[in-house]
Amino acid sequence: MEQPNTWHRGAPPSHRLKHDSRAIVSALVLDGDEFGIADEVDELLSIWASHLAKNQLRRRYYDGENVLKDLGISIPPSLRNIETVVGWPKKAVSAMASRSRFDGFTVGDEALSAQVDQLVRRCNLKRKYKQACESELIAGCDFVTLSKGDVGEPPVIVVTHSAEDGAAKWSERLGRISSGLVIMHYDDSGAPDELALYTDEATYHVDGRDAITVARMAHRMGRPLMEALAYNPTESQPLGQSRITRAVRFITDSGVREALRTEISAEFFTSPQKYLLGVDSDPFENRTRWEAYIGNIFTVSQTEDGSTPTFGQLSQGSMQPHTDYMRALAARFSGETNVPVSQLGVIHDNPSSAEAITQANEPLIMEVTDLNEGNGESLVTIAKMALAIANDATLDTYDALQIAANFKNPLMPSIASQADAMVKIASVVPEFAATEVFWEQLGFGEDMRQKVVQQMGANANQRAILSLMGGGTQAVTQ
Structure with a gap:
C-alpha cells in the first residue's frame, strides 16, 4: 500500500496529545505487533507531541494570528478586541524563501541526466521545494518522503511534510535521519489515526481509522526514504532552527501593541477634544x-x-512618537532577521544606488546562500534515492554519480547587469557562450535553456550539412 498524495492537516489540541497519540500504539501491542515497530512509533510520536505546541505557535505568528499581549496600561479594555495584525514574521520567512529558487540538477551522466530531469518534472519537485522551503523556515525543518508510484502514477512519489505533521530521530554517527514518522490523517478529535513509519529496511503504513492495519513495504535503500530540509542546523539542533525565534516573536508582540495604540490615537487625533x-x-x-x-x-x-x-x-496629541517607536521596532526586527528595514512597511531612507541596495541585502543574501548549500545536499540525496527507486537499484549504485542541485542567483541581478558580466567572460573565453551554463547565468529557465541549446545544435548541424554539400558541388565543378 503506497502513501496517498493528499494529507489532511488537523489542529490537535495539545492538552490531549499525550493520551490520544498512543491509541494506535496500544492497538499494535494488543495485536501482537507483528513487525516490532510499536516502540519506535511510540518514541517518534512522543517527539512529535513534545514539539507540536511550539511549532503551532510559530505557525500562528507566521499567519498573523498571534494573540495581543496587552500590558494593561494604555489600551482601553473596550478596544482590546480590535483585530490588529503585524506581518513581520511572515516577511522574515518569505524574504528568504523568495530568493531560494531551485532550478534543477546538473548530472555528469547524460542518460541519467535526462531521467533526473524527467523525475523532477513529473514529481513537480520545483514547486514542492518552494512550499517545503517556507515550512522549513517556519519550523526549522521540513521532511521529504519518497515512495514507488502505483500504476498510472509517476515512477516515484515525492511528498513534503511540515514539522507539524512529522518527527524524526537524527543519527550523529551517520549524519542522517535514522528513523522518521509522518502523520497522514487526524480523527475528528484531532488525534492522529493514520501514519507512516520510515526505517532503514522498510516503510510501514499504519491505518487506525477503522480497524488497525499495518502494511510493510520493504526497500533496499539502506536508509529511510525520508530526508530533512533543515535551516541553520547546529550540533545541538541538527534538524534546524526556526526563523521565527523568541526575539522575533517578542518584537512582533511589541509591534502589535504599538499598531493598536497608533490606531486608537489616530481616532482621537481626528476627533480633538x-x-x-x-x-x-x-x-x-x-x-x-x-x-x-x-x-x-x-x-x-x-x-x-x-x-x-x-x-x-485642547491641543491634539502628536502621532510622531508612535511613528518613531514603530521605526525603532522595525530596526530591531531587521537586526534579528537581516530583512532590510525598507521591506517592513516603515518609512525609511531609501538606498540611493544599486550598490547601496546590494549592500543592504548582503547579510540576507549570505543567509540564503548558506540555506541553498544545505538544501542542495539534501536535494542531491533525494535525487539519488529517486533514481534508485525508479531503476529498482540500491543507493550505493549512485555513490560515484556526479550530481549537483542548481539554484538561481539569490542576489536576483537585473538581466542587463548579468548579461554584461556574461558577455565580458565570453569575450575572454568564446567557448563559454556555447554552453548551457552561459544561458543559465543569463537568467533563462531550464526549459528555455534546453530550447536554446537544441536550436543552436540544430543550426550547427545544418551549417555542417550545407558546408558538406557546398564542398561536394565545388568538387564536381572542378
Missing part, C-alpha cells in the same frame, strides 16, 4: 456627541448674568 466654559447647562443635551461634532452651525445663548460662553479646543 473641545470644551465650552461659562454655560448653565449642557447645550447639546438633545444631540449625540457625533452630531455635535459634525454639525456645521450650532448656537449657544448667553447665560443669565449676560456673559458669553467661551469655546476652546
